[in-house]
Amino acid sequence: MLGWLSDSESSSWLASGVAHLAVVVLLSLLVITQQGKGPDWTLEGTATSELPQELDIELNPMPSVGDELDSESMAPKAMGLPDLELGTPSVDITQPMLTPTATASVDAFATEMLDIGNPLASAGGGLEGRNLDNRRSLALAGGGSESSEAAVEAGLKWLAAHQLEDGSWTFHLDAEHCPQCAGKCRNPGRIDSSTGATGLALLCFLGGGYTQHEGPYQEVVSKGLYFLINKMLLTSEGGDLRDSQEISLPFARQASVRLRGDMYSHAIASLALCENYAMTRDSNIAGPAQKAIDFIVNAQNELGGWRYEPRQPGDLSVTGWQLMALKSGVLGRLDIPRHVWYRAAEFLDSVQAEKGATYGYQQPSSTRPSMTAVGLYSRMMIGWPEEHPPLLKGAVLLAKEHPKDSNMYFNYYTSQVLHHVGGAGWRRWNPRMRNYLVQTQAEEGHEDGSWYFDEPWSDRGGRLYTTTLAILTLEVYYRYMPMYQSEFVNQAP
Incomplete structure (x- = not known):
């Protein structure tokens, strides 16, 4: 073809054409990769190196995630939620359970995990107990009482009365932050995290079986979910539920600054979204729940733990909450890479003592009962079998403790561990914990139905924090089905 060109001319023309094309492609790539670049802006707070054993949502340094700032196409965006219809749940969106995306190194490590258990195969700890028809039977059969159930309902009523107009909750209960309360309740908190407060409150309603589709609190739950999803910022690493605010800067088209909150x-x-999706299979919740899980996966440190900021070297307290969210993601059949569990087990190994019977915060310890409770519960979620000796030894150690009037964080986690293990330790612990909470619930004025315990960290979370932990503890009988015990519904009186 094209006989007017000689062979040599054809070769020269072809070579020249290829060379010019390569230059054009290279220049195009350079232009494309430079679009949207700009300074990352964050508002930093202060971090403390003295870290507690319990919930501590303090103001910390706030680095941006990814390269999403100063670009309309890449900037984090609030993830809107279609109107949640109260009534019949939407059809389930089928998603894979867990994807086997382990790398070669993880595959090699997996052979060393065989004696630890398989989180993917764990059938225990499900949500089927949150059924309004059999909740009472499960409570009475598992160690609850009519009084403890009445306390749960009174607590939920208090929470509903303190929900803000936008669907959120706040740790602050003063007139400025919570007009519904306006300071009528004593002991307000000082943590600035609307997503943390809203998540804790929603977990209490979900734990009692109340969703946006069922029960008397449908509107309360619906508004809370709507708030969280619209608060979510979409980033290149998933949906960020730490409190954020978009601001305008004179030298940047768009920027997002995180003002408060942490992992x-x-x-x-995330736990609230994932539990709700696992319970309802509401298609409105599926996407946000998966995005929240993606952010947790990408925030994991290479050594397996989580801390205040993404990819920081982990601490056990923060890690425990991430694992609970991931476990709920499993129950909702969300997509979670397998290697996340292996790395988490490696982190737990790094903070364990007595071969896994006790745990420390960032280093091995046998003198921190709260961290032992978190560590053992985390091991259960990852897949330790019932007969694993360190689990049994650790449970025995926890059962020797008394419920603490100055540490609801310890009480909550210990109740979870002993409930799942069962046996004499649970039978000894449960009536003490149950009766203590029933007897200490406020019964007068605007505080009616709430709790407050004077403990070293309660001034941070205040009455909302201690109330939610008390409710979640009293819901232990049905909130998660026992991981190791057989069903006991028929034992109910």
């Missing part, structure tokens, strides 16, 4: 806030809010 505690994200995990608690």
Whole structure:
């Protein structure tokens, strides 16, 4: 073809054409990769190196995630939620359970995990107990009482009365932040995290079986979910549920600055979304729940833990909340890479003592009961079998403790561990914990139905924090079905 060109001319023309084309492609790539670049802007707070054993959603340094700032196409966006219809849940969106995306190194490590258990195969700890028809039977059969159930309902009523107009809750209960309360309740908190407070409150309603589709609190739950989803910022690493605010800067088209909240806030809010999706299979919740899980996956440190900021070297307290969210993601059949569990097990190994019977915050310890409770519960979620000796030894150690009037964080986690293990330790612990909470619930004025305990960290979360932990503890009988015990519904009186 084209006989007017000689062979040599054809070769020269072809070579020249290829060379010019390569230059054009290279220049195009350079132009494309430079679009949207700009300074990352964050508002930093202060971080403390003295870290507690319990929920601590404090103001911390706030680095941006990814390269999403200063670009209309890449900037984080609030993830809107279609109007949640109260009534019949939407059809389930089928998604894979867990994707086997382990790398070669993870595959090699997996052979060393065989004696630890398989989180993917764990059938225990499900949500089927949150059924309004059999909740009472499960409570009475598992160690609850009519009084403890009445306390749960009174607590939920208090929470509903303190929900803000936008669907959120706040740790602050003063007139400025919570007009519904306006300071009528004593002991307000000082943590600035609307997503953390909203997540904790929603977990209480979900734990009692109340969703946007069922029960007397449908509107309360619907508004809370709507708030969380619209608060979510979509980033290149998933949906960020830490409190954020978009601001305008004179030298940048768009920027998002995170003002408060940390990975505690994200995990608690994510747990609420994932539990709700697992319970309802509402298609409105599926996408946001998956995005929240994606952010947790990408925030994991290479050594397996989580802390205040993404990819920081982990601490056990923050890690425990992330694992609860991931476990709920499993129950909702969301997509979670397998290697996340293996890395988490490696982190737990790094903070364990006595071969896994006790745990420390960032280092091994046998003198921190709260961290032992978090560590053992985390091991259960990852897949330790019932007969694993360190689990049994650790449960025995926890059962020797008394419920603490100055540490609801310890009480909550210990109740979870002993409930799942069962046996004499649970029978000894449960009536003490149950009766203590029933007897200490407020019964007068605007505080009616709430709790407050004077403990070292309660001034941070205040009455909302201690109330939610008390409710979640009293819901232990049905909130998660026992991981190791056989069903006991027929034992109910």
